[in-house]
Amino acid sequence: MADIDWHYFLELLVSGVTKGCIYALIALGYTMVYGIIELINFAHGEVYMLGAFTGLIVAGVLGVMGFPETGILLIGGVVAVIYCSAYGFTVEKIAYKPLRNATRLSPLISAIGMSIFLQNYVRIAQTQDFLRYPNLIPDFAFLEPISDILRPSGFVIIVTSSLVMAVLTLFIKYTRLGKAMRATAQNRKMAMLLGIDSDRIISATFIIGSALAAVGGVLIASHTQQINFNIGFLAGIKAFTAAVLGGIGSIPGAMLGGIVLGCCESFAAGYLSSDYEDMFAFAILILILIFRPSGLLGKAKVQKV
Amino acid sequence: MMQAASSTAALPVLEVRDLSKRFGGLLALSDVNLNIHQGEVVALIGPNGAGKTTLFNCITSIYTPSEGQVVLRRPQGEECILNTHKPHEVTRLGMARTFQNIRLFQGMTVLENVMIARHCRTRAGVFGALLRPAWVRREERAIEEKSYTLLQYMGLESLYAEEARNLSYGQQRRLEIARALATEPFLLLLDEPAAGMNPQETLELKEMVLDIRKAFNLSVLLIEHDMSMVMSLSDRIYVMEYGCNIASGTPDEVRHNKQVIKAYLGEDDA
Amino acid sequence: MRGVVRSFLVSLWFMALTFPIVVIKVSSLDGSIGWRWENAVGIGIGVFVVSFIWRALLVRRGAMTPREADLEWLFTWLEVERNQRIAKAVGLFIGCNVPVLFLVSVGGWKGFLTSLHALEVGTVAALVLAHFGMILGGGALRGKQRGAVAVQWVRQTAASPLGRKGAVVALMAFVLPLPFFMDMYQVNIISSALIWIMLGLGLNIVVGQAGLLVLGYVAFYAVGAYTYAIGNLHFGNEYIGFWTFLPIGGLLAMLAGVLLSFPVLRLRGDYLAIVTLGFGEIVRVVLEGGSLSLNPILSLLPTSVVQALPASFQNTLDLGGPAGIGGIPYPGFFGMKLSMDDSIRLVYFVALGLTIITIIAVSRLRDSRLGRSWAALREDEIACEAMGINKVTAKLSAFALGACWAGFGGVLFAAKTSFINPSSFTFMESALILSVVVLGGLDSIIGVALGACVLILLPEYLRSLNEYRMLIFGASMVLMMVFRPQGLLPAKAIKRTMPVVTEPPMNEKAGAA
Numbered sequence A: 001m002a003d004i005d006w007h008y009f010l011e012l013l014v015s016g017v018t019k020g021c022i023y024a025l026i027a028l029g030y031t032m033v034y035g036i037i038e039l040i041n042f043a044h045g046e047v048y049m050l051g052a053f054t055g056l057i058v059a060g061v062l063g064v065m066g067f068p069e070t071g072i073l074l075i076g077g078v079v080a081v082i083y084c085s086a087y088g089f090t091v092e093k094i095a096y097k098p099l100r101n102a103t104r105l106s107p108l109i110s111a112i113g114m115s116i117f118l119q120n121y122v123r124i125a126q127t128q129d130f131l132r133y134p135n136l137i138p139d140f141a142f143l144e145p146i147s148d149i150l151r152p153s154g155f156v157i158i159v160t161s162s163l164v165m166a167v168l169t170l171f172i173k174y175t176r177l178g179k180a181m182r183a184t185a186q187n188r189k190m191a192m193l194l195g196i197d198s199d200r201i202i203s204a205t206f207i208i209g210s211a212l213a214a215v216g217g218v219l220i221a222s223h224t225q226q227i228n229f230n231i232g233f234l235a236g237i238k239a240f241t242a243a244v245l246g247g248i249g250s251i252p253g254a255m256l257g258g259i260v261l262g263c264c265e266s267f268a269a270g271y272l273s274s275d276y277e278d279m280f281a282f283a284i285l286i287l288i289l290i291f292r293p294s295g296l297l298g299k300a301k302v303q304k305v
Numbered sequence B: 001m002m003q004a005a006s007s008t009a010a011l012p013v014l015e016v017r018d019l020s021k022r023f024g025g026l027l028a029l030s031d032v033n034l035n036i037h038q039g040e041v042v043a044l045i046g047p048n049g050a051g052k053t054t055l056f057n058c059i060t061s062i063y064t065p066s067e068g069q070v071v072l073r074r075p076q077g078e079e080c081i082l083n084t085h086k087p088h089e090v091t092r093l094g095m096a097r098t099f100q101n102i103r104l105f106q107g108m109t110v111l112e113n114v115m116i117a118r119h120c121r122t123r124a125g126v127f128g129a130l131l132r133p134a135w136v137r138r139e140e141r142a143i144e145e146k147s148y149t150l151l152q153y154m155g156l157e158s159l160y161a162e163e164a165r166n167l168s169y170g171q172q173r174r175l176e177i178a179r180a181l182a183t184e185p186f187l188l189l190l191d192e193p194a195a196g197m198n199p200q201e202t203l204e205l206k207e208m209v210l211d212i213r214k215a216f217n218l219s220v221l222l223i224e225h226d227m228s229m230v231m232s233l234s235d236r237i238y239v240m241e242y243g244c245n246i247a248s249g250t251p252d253e254v255r256h257n258k259q260v261i262k263a264y265l266g267e268d269d270a
Numbered sequence C: 001m002r003g004v005v006r007s008f009l010v011s012l013w014f015m016a017l018t019f020p021i022v023v024i025k026v027s028s029l030d031g032s033i034g035w036r037w038e039n040a041v042g043i044g045i046g047v048f049v050v051s052f053i054w055r056a057l058l059v060r061r062g063a064m065t066p067r068e069a070d071l072e073w074l075f076t077w078l079e080v081e082r083n084q085r086i087a088k089a090v091g092l093f094i095g096c097n098v099p100v101l102f103l104v105s106v107g108g109w110k111g112f113l114t115s116l117h118a119l120e121v122g123t124v125a126a127l128v129l130a131h132f133g134m135i136l137g138g139g140a141l142r143g144k145q146r147g148a149v150a151v152q153w154v155r156q157t158a159a160s161p162l163g164r165k166g167a168v169v170a171l172m173a174f175v176l177p178l179p180f181f182m183d184m185y186q187v188n189i190i191s192s193a194l195i196w197i198m199l200g201l202g203l204n205i206v207v208g209q210a211g212l213l214v215l216g217y218v219a220f221y222a223v224g225a226y227t228y229a230i231g232n233l234h235f236g237n238e239y240i241g242f243w244t245f246l247p248i249g250g251l252l253a254m255l256a257g258v259l260l261s262f263p264v265l266r267l268r269g270d271y272l273a274i275v276t277l278g279f280g281e282i283v284r285v286v287l288e289g290g291s292l293s294l295n296p297i298l299s300l301l302p303t304s305v306v307q308a309l310p311a312s313f314q315n316t317l318d319l320g321g322p323a324g325i326g327g328i329p330y331p332g333f334f335g336m337k338l339s340m341d342d343s344i345r346l347v348y349f350v351a352l353g354l355t356i357i358t359i360i361a362v363s364r365l366r367d368s369r370l371g372r373s374w375a376a377l378r379e380d381e382i383a384c385e386a387m388g389i390n391k392v393t394a395k396l397s398a399f400a401l402g403a404c405w406a407g408f409g410g411v412l413f414a415a416k417t418s419f420i421n422p423s424s425f426t427f428m429e430s431a432l433i434l435s436v437v438v439l440g441g442l443d444s445i446i447g448v449a450l451g452a453c454v455l456i457l458l459p460e461y462l463r464s465l466n467e468y469r470m471l472i473f474g475a476s477m478v479l480m481m482v483f484r485p486q487g488l489l490p491a492k493a494i495k496r497t498m499p500v501v502t503e504p505p506m507n508e509k510a511g512a513a
Helices: A006-037 A043-065 A069-099 A105-125 A143-144 A152-174 A176-185 A187-192 A198-224 A231-247 A251-274 A277-291 B054-059 B087-093 B108-121 B127-131 B133-151 B169-182 B200-218 B229-234 B251-255 B259-267 C003-023 C037-061 C072-077 C081-118 C121-143 C148-160 C161-173 C182-207 C216-237 C241-266 C270-289 C305-306 C341-364 C369-379 C381-386 C389-419 C426-441 C443-461 C463-483 C505-512
Strands: B013-021 B028-037 B039-046 B066-073 B080-081 B094-096 B185-189 B219-223 B238-243 B244-249 C023-026 C033-035 C291-293 C316-318
Touching: A006 A043, A006 A152, A006 A176, A006 A198, A006 A231, A043 A069, A043 A105, A043 A176, A043 A198, A043 A231, A043 C003, A043 C023, A043 C443, A069 A105, A069 A198, A069 C003, A069 C463, A105 A231, A105 C426, A105 C463, A152 A176, A152 A198, A152 A251, A176 A198, A187 A198, A198 A231, A198 B094, A231 A251, A231 A277, A231 C072, A251 B251, A251 C072, A251 C121, A277 C270, B013 B054, B028 B054, B039 B054, B039 B200, B039 B229, B054 B219, B080 B133, B087 B108, B087 C316, B087 C381, B094 B169, B108 B133, B108 B169, B108 C369, B127 B133, B127 C341, B127 C369, B133 B169, B133 C369, B133 C381, B169 B200, B185 C161, B200 B219, B200 B229, B200 B259, B229 B251, B238 B251, B238 B259, B238 C505, B244 B251, B244 B259, C003 C023, C003 C161, C037 C305, C148 C161, C148 C316, C182 C341, C182 C369, C182 C389, C182 C426, C182 C443, C216 C241, C216 C270, C216 C389, C216 C426, C270 C291, C270 C426, C341 C369, C341 C389, C341 C443, C369 C381, C381 C389, C426 C463
Parallel strands: B028 B244, B039 B219, B039 B238, B094 B185, B185 B219
Antiparallel strands: B013 B028, B013 B066, B066 B080, B238 B244, C023 C033, C291 C316
16 A cells, blocks of 8 residues: 555545534534433434524525625524524423433433424425525635635534534533533532532533534535435434444543544545445444443443442 | 351352452452351441442352452352353352342332242243243243242232332332242342331341241341341351451351441540 | 413414424525414414413323412312313313314315315224214213213223123124225225234334334334345245245344344443444445345355355345335235235235234233243343343343344235335334334333324325324324323233132242252
């Protein structure tokens, strides 16, 4: 293997990192929720899809009103974040809160039901066809020389998600709410005894997770330029895989897991076969769960008897 | 080793040799030794967090010991080193246990709880279940009868159709023992059987343990905090603290052991 | 009053929440914007009403106090017995008319009338029955005589063995001649409902009995269907057909179940769910990819065997890709030449027979040593092991048997539709089977059968509902978990009459030892 095609390699790497950033953004929502209430929030992928749709609708309305493109992207993103936070909050109140003390299977089935509901809600209220997403990302002049490797949208994705993740890390580490969240994730009962309102913390977790998913939704839609009601399903599973890969419950783990998964997928599709691109995520998921269920950065738990 | 207390000529039915268990950096058990002879009631006492339940879990193979051995000698004469066994194999070899935080099958009836425990002594499989030949029907009948008899013995027969979760605390404890007995053990491990019981119930429990030991030809190892029960019930006592064996012997010996007093009452009072 | 304000605020919240998706519509063609304000109004009114019902139900479930729900007035009013009866009657009336209300609200009066055209015998009968039941219930509420007698009669009949036998005979007398009186379209629909009962009961073994949440169940169904389709393509002749592939499909699906269960044996509930989901998707992607390399398997076989295989099995296996495989024959019947109609009838009878066998098998499994070990596994894994049950065997057998039934269902499905493609085997199908089980009642055989009939037959007959089918399924899965996790017809403990055993157990034991 003397002559590696470095250009091709870089191309794959960049596209992997781009995809990985999106996975990481969604995976954060999974991992945070799982860390606190040990639930796989199946509806999380749907929140991401709702984010993309809200962004599209806002862009459509503003476009008719004649706003400039960059303004549309910003406003669309902000509105999507607000709406998705509200959706995350509402979903938790309806489908999970009444089941706080139920058996393990109940909230999981409820989550699947919620996911199916949200998908079909968008399908019926909007359309089941693919919608073209407007190109809202300006061409950056400084990206010209490497435009065949890094598209402007990819650049925006990488920069925005790095920023968002940095903010999140600081938030979790230093703010009162962030500390309360970490405490609740460690031991919910104890945190409650110390005067932390666990219902509020859970709501906050859902809101933050959904906001991150919304950012991911708007970004990926501007990147791939088409969406439909179904995009949340696959993205959700892949993001979950990323969360497990990084070690579920671990926030840096989700970020790392997302990027590793994105790169794995990209390289596998590039060097092996693009037909089965979606399969690699599942294959990786199954392999991790068998050989290292605690993930890259997670800790193994000892079951109490 | 203090083996003088019980002067049985035969080898112990259960022998724990230099057992250690590590969780990450934490040494939960270090070099624990313990013997139980045929027919003995042995108690394991010690302050909370001393590693008693961890030792139970190592003995029943729910945890794998980091070092040391657990040796089980069956009445049939074979000797098994349990370290690499799975929990269900241990039960099949003849060691049954109850749990500190009761682990009944809450959604199932009292009778079914006991019937499940007959699993390892019966053999119907998929085809037996689907085709139901005569021998399977007979086996099922025998399971029901045997389980019912055990419920009678524990005084729970009138509740047989009740869901386990509806039972009172004391009844649940008894049901757990009935369930353990249904696996036909020769060694019974009880993890805090009297926890949450009132003095009257505790007294009855003590009588019951002595009863079943005789009736079922058992040896018993129990963890218990109720000192009056431990002292009057057990033949020998092992005392643990911080994952180590600090003393063992007859109730009298343990009662007067300096180290035990220190562990229970603190440094200054010693 | 505070209750009204609260419901109003909730409805405002939902109107705002659904606003962009439900009101604004961006055209996919020219990017023009449509505003659908009527939807916002509908949602506002709907949520206002639902929020009262939601809170009242939460109070009844004990999750809230009337005070917390701002419904003190309602529950004070309900303390009077007469008011309770009124409330029940009103509730029953609304409940019976919900389908009508829903259809009207979905399609307007015009839509409702067109959907009435599509209403077939069954649905009309169901509506009539619902109203009849309501009158009956009303009678029971008024005087406790007529209605109560009828209800009691049903209960007693269901309890006595003779009554149950009678019910089975009556049911058989109804379903056996059915295909001779209905048109073939109807017969086909009922056959699919029967297949779904089988699938539901098969999944129930894994999810309901053993408590292992499997989300890729459709993969096993696909294995069965493709076994028949591909097998028929390469080996099919007048001797080797449906009846040969039925057991083979079941066995191969079982094999797939065992293969999948090995890696997932150690996983806990939710990880298991996601891995099986992944497995289901992998199977679908492979089917869509169109070909499967057989070399890894062939390299294990002796060369003489490989050379004996047909050419199409020599290295890659053609799976038909997204276009699928067609020309799958109906089941044969002792080599007779059957007309199209008779073949469809035969499929119906085969489905009926297999369903009956499934019901018998599943109920026998439930009341057996194996079934008890699954229940123990579901209730408490650690205690289950402490009872001497091998967790691995229990999980493996649950997986294998559940998958096996999906395989049978798949073969039958392929025979029924005579054409299969990967779009019949998506995650949505898995979710549908799961909702059959959940809706009917985990671990309840009659419940699962009822769930399958409701979920498959209702949308078939209520065409205008079809678009809303998945929406309603999703919502009902959530609602069931919140308000009635045990399902429509919850499982009952197995009844046992106890022998009077007098001999003390110690004699027997002492003798043995």
